[in-house]
Amino acid sequence: EAQVTQNPRYLITVTGKKLTVTCSQNMNHEYMSWYRQDPGLGLRQIYYSMNVEVTDKGDVPEGYKVSRKEKRNFPLILESPSPNQTSLYFCASSSRGGPQHFGDGTRLSIL
Amino acid sequence: AQKITQTQPGMFVQEKEAVTLDCTYDTSDQSYGLFWYKQPSSGEMIFLIYQGSYDEQNATEGRYSLNFQKARKSANLVISASQLGDSAMYFCAAPTGRRALTFGSGTRLQVQP
Numbered sequence: 001e002a003q004v005t006q007n008p009r010y011l012i013t014v015t016g017k018k019l020t021v022t023c024s025q026n027m028n029h030e031y032m033s034w035y036r037q038d039p040g041l042g043l044r045q046i047y048y049s050m051n052v053e054v055t056d057k058g059d060v061p062e063g064y065k066v067s068r069k070e071k072r073n074f075p076l077i078l079e080s081p082s083p084n085q086t087s088l089y090f091c092a093s094s095s096r097g098g099p100q101h102f103g104d105g106t107r108l109s110i111l
Numbered sequence: 112a113q114k115i116t117q118t119q120p121g122m123f124v125q126e127k128e129a130v131t132l133d134c135t136y137d138t139s140d141q142s143y144g145l146f147w148y149k150q151p152s153s154g155e156m157i158f159l160i161y162q163g164s165y166d167e168q169n170a171t172e173g174r175y176s177l178n179f180q181k182a183r184k185s186a187n188l189v190i191s192a193s194q195l196g197d198s199a200m201y202f203c204a205a206p207t208g209r210r211a212l213t214f215g216s217g218t219r220l221q222v223q224p
């Protein structure tokens with residue numbers, strides 16, 4: 001089954017404790033993105049990747065890191081999380097010209 | 112840059128009836144695409160249907176269809192024979208640069224038995 005898999009689905013953690021949200025897709029898509037969704041602000045792109053080792057900033061990259069060492073994986077790293085990064089996070093992947101397929105989301109709470 | 116407008120914050124529909132969710136867009140691009148996504152209360156974002164600006168036919172996927180009016184810059188989603196499981200937020204979206212999607216503010220659809 002074609003899918004984008006994010007883990008964890010839910011995480012409650014504390015300020016400053018490094019965390020990684022994993023994302024994996026099995027559709028051989030070149031493009032992958034991370035978004036965050038906040039009430040009143042909608043979905044905003046954090047980072048994106050056009051292929052292995054090619055990443056670039058989206059609209060709200062501050063406080064986040066990404067890497068794309070393999071085509072299927074695109075982890076999101078919060079080196080020193082802060083409460084304003086509490087949000088619903090989505091990973092998405094797509095082929096060139098195709099629709100973006102989203103993971104099920106990660107609800108992140110930072111206390 | 113794309114701008115997506117969804118003017119209906121909430122909609123109600125009776126089960127088994129059809130409902131139309133509005134979406135207008137503003138772009139200067141000659142070639143573009145429009146997407147609709149469904150977000151149930153559980154939170155996942157589900158791709159429903161896509162319309163390309165050069166597609167001659169309106170897109171159709173099962174009970175979902177697009178009423179695409181290029182001159183009016185509208186791409187309304189029509190859901191036929193509504194089911195209780197259709198209750199969700201619905202987002203219209205269009206690609207921008209950086210392989211990002213610009214989303215509308217969404218419409219919350221509630222299907223009543």
